[in-house]
Amino acid sequence: MDGPGRLVGASWGRGPAPPRGGARHMLLAALLAAFAATAAAEMPDGTHALERARMVEAVARMAGETALETGRASFAPSVMAAIARVPRHRFVPPELAHRAYENRPLPIGQGQTISQPYIVALSTDLIEPMPGDVVLEVGTGSGYQAAVLAELVKTVYTIEIVEALGREAERRLAATGYRNVVVRIGDGYAGWPEHAPFDAIVVTAGAPHVPEPLVAQLKPGGRMVIPVDAGAFGQDLVLIRKSADGSVSRTVVLPVRFVPLTGPGVRDGRGKR
Numbered sequence: 001m002d003g004p005g006r007l008v009g010a011s012w013g014r015g016p017a018p019p020r021g022g023a024r025h026m027l028l029a030a031l032l033a034a035f036a037a038t039a040a041a042e043m044p045d046g047t048h049a050l051e052r053a054r055m056v057e058a059v060a061r062m063a064g065e066t067a068l069e070t071g072r073a074s075f076a077p078s079v080m081a082a083i084a085r086v087p088r089h090r091f092v093p094p095e096l097a098h099r100a101y102e103n104r105p106l107p108i109g110q111g112q113t114i115s116q117p118y119i120v121a122l123s124t125d126l127i128e129p130m131p132g133d134v135v136l137e138v139g140t141g142s143g144y145q146a147a148v149l150a151e152l153v154k155t156v157y158t159i160e161i162v163e164a165l166g167r168e169a170e171r172r173l174a175a176t177g178y179r180n181v182v183v184r185i186g187d188g189y190a191g192w193p194e195h196a197p198f199d200a201i202v203v204t205a206g207a208p209h210v211p212e213p214l215v216a217q218l219k220p221g222g223r224m225v226i227p228v229d230a231g232a233f234g235q236d237l238v239l240i241r242k243s244a245d246g247s248v249s250r251t252v253v254l255p256v257r258f259v260p261l262t263g264p265g266v267r268d269g270r271g272k273r
Helices: 023-041 049-065 077-085 094-099 117-126 144-150 163-175 212-216 264-269
Strands: 106-109 112-114 134-138 155-160 181-185 198-203 218-229 235-242 248-256
Touching (some): 049 077, 049 117, 077 117, 077 144, 117 235, 134 144, 144 163, 144 181, 155 163
Parallel strands (some): 134 198, 155 181
Antiparallel strands (some): 218 235
């Protein structure tokens, strides 16, 4: 369910905070792009190095353009380096490999898409991943978001409801060398209680509301990123923070468009907020 992220309108100004530092952060974004481009060029899989570098530059540029909404004029160096390292051409159908490093979503079959690199970078940056973290992803899709997370955290547990996509993503992740990703076929609405609580949760499909089971499986101090229906406004990318005392806060980050979250959990939980 690796859904597409699409900027709906920067003029809405519904982000959480103003940009952090103006020209200084634009310079930092450029430096991050150069750093990530070097990381891409030094990959053992050196194919598509130039395309990767251009993609990273596009992500850094878009981070600056959306800073008024997201409050983030640039993303963490570790996140940018992960975006540069992951061979995105391995996570798209072979006939679309020549377009893999465009900063846009692409179809992967079964009516699903691989997310726009900018949205993957933003979602990853919002959860502030740490090397020892255990992260849940809902909506494996092609496996691309899971691969980016795997570059940054200890373990990624990822759930995909479409079996054909999940099995292919599992094979693809293993073949690409990501041994710290565990794939399950099932309804992601219910999360993965056996491995909870999670340091962070990333949902890659649009939900009608924030699923209560996912909030319950988030550690105190943890973060969740999820696209949530916003009525006539489409969807909002929402950041959920769980405080040490268990209280939950919610911040709208950016208008987006993702494929819908499906399954019995969504149907049974409709009407909740």
